[in-house]
Amino acid sequence: MSRSAHPAGPRHADVYPEGHYTAPADDLNALDEKVWARTVRRNEEGVVSVGGIEVTRLAEEFGTPAYLLDEADFRARCRAWADAFGTEADVFYAGKAFLSRAVVRWLKEEGLNLDVCSGGELTTALDAGMPAERIAFHGNNKSTEEIVRAVEAGVGRIVLDSFQEIVRVAHIAHERGRRQRVQIRVTVGVEAHTHEFIATAHEDQKFGIALAGGQAAEAVRRALKLDGIELIGIHSHIGSQIFDMAGFEVSARRVVQLLAEVRDEHGVELPEIDLGGGLGIAYTSEDDPREPHHIAKSLTEIVTRECESANLRTPRISVEPGRAIVGPTAFTLYEVGTVKPLEGLRTYVSVDGGMSDNIRTALYDAEYSVALVSRRSDAEPMLVRVVGKHCESGDILVRDAFLPADTAPGDLLAVPATGAYCRSMASNYNHACRPPVVAVKDGAARVIVRRETEEDLLRLDVG
Numbered sequence: 001m002s003r004s005a006h007p008a009g010p011r012h013a014d015v016y017p018e019g020h021y022t023a024p025a026d027d028l029n030a031l032d033e034k035v036w037a038r039t040v041r042r043n044e045e046g047v048v049s050v051g052g053i054e055v056t057r058l059a060e061e062f063g064t065p066a067y068l069l070d071e072a073d074f075r076a077r078c079r080a081w082a083d084a085f086g087t088e089a090d091v092f093y094a095g096k097a098f099l100s101r102a103v104v105r106w107l108k109e110e111g112l113n114l115d116v117c118s119g120g121e122l123t124t125a126l127d128a129g130m131p132a133e134r135i136a137f138h139g140n141n142k143s144t145e146e147i148v149r150a151v152e153a154g155v156g157r158i159v160l161d162s163f164q165e166i167v168r169v170a171h172i173a174h175e176r177g178r179r180q181r182v183q184i185r186v187t188v189g190v191e192a193h194t195h196e197f198i199a200t201a202h203e204d205q206k207f208g209i210a211l212a213g214g215q216a217a218e219a220v221r222r223a224l225k226l227d228g229i230e231l232i233g234i235h236s237h238i239g240s241q242i243f244d245m246a247g248f249e250v251s252a253r254r255v256v257q258l259l260a261e262v263r264d265e266h267g268v269e270l271p272e273i274d275l276g277g278g279l280g281i282a283y284t285s286e287d288d289p290r291e292p293h294h295i296a297k298s299l300t301e302i303v304t305r306e307c308e309s310a311n312l313r314t315p316r317i318s319v320e321p322g323r324a325i326v327g328p329t330a331f332t333l334y335e336v337g338t339v340k341p342l343e344g345l346r347t348y349v350s351v352d353g354g355m356s357d358n359i360r361t362a363l364y365d366a367e368y369s370v371a372l373v374s375r376r377s378d379a380e381p382m383l384v385r386v387v388g389k390h391c392e393s394g395d396i397l398v399r400d401a402f403l404p405a406d407t408a409p410g411d412l413l414a415v416p417a418t419g420a421y422c423r424s425m426a427s428n429y430n431h432a433c434r435p436p437v438v439a440v441k442d443g444a445a446r447v448i449v450r451r452e453t454e455e456d457l458l459r460l461d462v463g
């Protein structure tokens with residue numbers, strides 16, 4: 001029996017939740033460059049454009065809801081990460097944030113590597129021509145079939161997540177006469193300052209092998225004995241949407257300490273460490289993310305310093321940003337269907353998407369911003385909650401925001417910073433058809449993931 005009833009949605013009737021910003025922005029027509037993709041502008045008539053195309057035209061051509069992705073911005077962010085880390089380190093884009101064949105081609109062209117965490121992501125990567133040696137394969141419970149495919153494809157590294165997997169991968173590679181390059185994922189006991197569901201490096205969780213109790217040292221001992229694998233390094237990922245580098249500092253220190261122990265016990269200096277992803281982005285104007293060159297400088301300094309004090313050669317560093325690359329490059333375009341003022345409370349603005357295209361607000365209490373993008377308005381600000389069209393009161397996209405008081409059915413709204421973990425976590429709840437991803441660049445727009453249709457739904461339903 002469940003301990004408590006819940007009204008088909010986690011939260012109700014909190015008019016001003018804690019930490020709620022009570023003042024609207026000075027100008028609701030202004031677009032804060034922190035949260036919007038780089039080519040987003042509002043023109044003289046007040047219509048917003050991306051990649052040189054107005055959202056009104058994009059809505060006409062591709063419909064709503066739609067994820068609009070600024071390809072130039074995506075590529076620029078890839079280059080910024082690659083340049084920041086230079087030739088002495090490797091950047092692996094975390095495909096779980098958003099992956100498609102077009103994205104794989106952009107990554108390849110911009111010189112990035114790719115982290116995949118399932119057979120499906122691996123297939124997408126290989127199909128789009130990512131060289132296998134530039135792929136890292138992750139996951140806490142990879143199937144035998146997935147491991148076989150990864151080994152046979154010749155992926156650059158498999159990140160081992162458990163004692164069973166050390167033996168499994170070694171066996172599969174050995175049987176095929178291969179020596180698979182691997183890293184061991186360790187949990188360093190750091191809980192990054194973020195939502196509990198997405199913090200991953202504290203010990204009470206399913207990922208990795210704990211440094212505590214000598215477990216990780218034991219994993220290294222076992223891995224070094226097996227012919228089928230070549231242990232190239234240690235991996236750690238401490239969480240998501242992190243702004244404070246202190247967590248990485250502790251994590252790097254503990255990983256380097258393990259490298260020193262390995263050197264002392266086995267006389268082997270493991271050549272690589274991977275510090276994972278998790279770097280935060282701005283979802284609202286309140287967030288202040290760091291630039292890639294700051295992150296690179298700070299991570300490199302931490303690792304170099306720790307290695308010097310342990311008298312170790314500095315290993316090659318890799319990182320796995322997902323959200324920080326793709327997150328800010330896209331926004332979701334919706335059309336307003338209904339506007340419902342609740343006297344003394346707030347106004348509910350319903351759009352034609354919802355929790356099926358962005359589950360993050362319902363799942364993590366994520367905060368987003370929103371803007372009226374099909375026209376300029378000088379009406380007074382009104383406190384709104386932007387909700388979707390699903391049969392669930394927790395179907396909230398933006399919990400608290402201000403929109404012009406004349407916002408009306410037919411207006412287009414955009415929610416920025418939805419490039420990461422929105423399309424990739426989209427669902428068919430209520431038999432919704434998942435929206436397309438449209439890449440826009442230099443005045444040209446093309447669909448890179450098409451809109452799902454009701455036919456697609458029926459095709460899976462074999463009757």
Ligand code: LLP
Binds near residue numbers: 237241278279323324
């Ligand atoms: N590397 C590993 C091993 C990971 O597990 C992850 C994310 C990343 C890299 C990329 O993290 P990023 O830089 O994108 O934060 N669905 C959640 C996030 C889950 C992240 C899981 N792992 C969300 O919507 O916030």
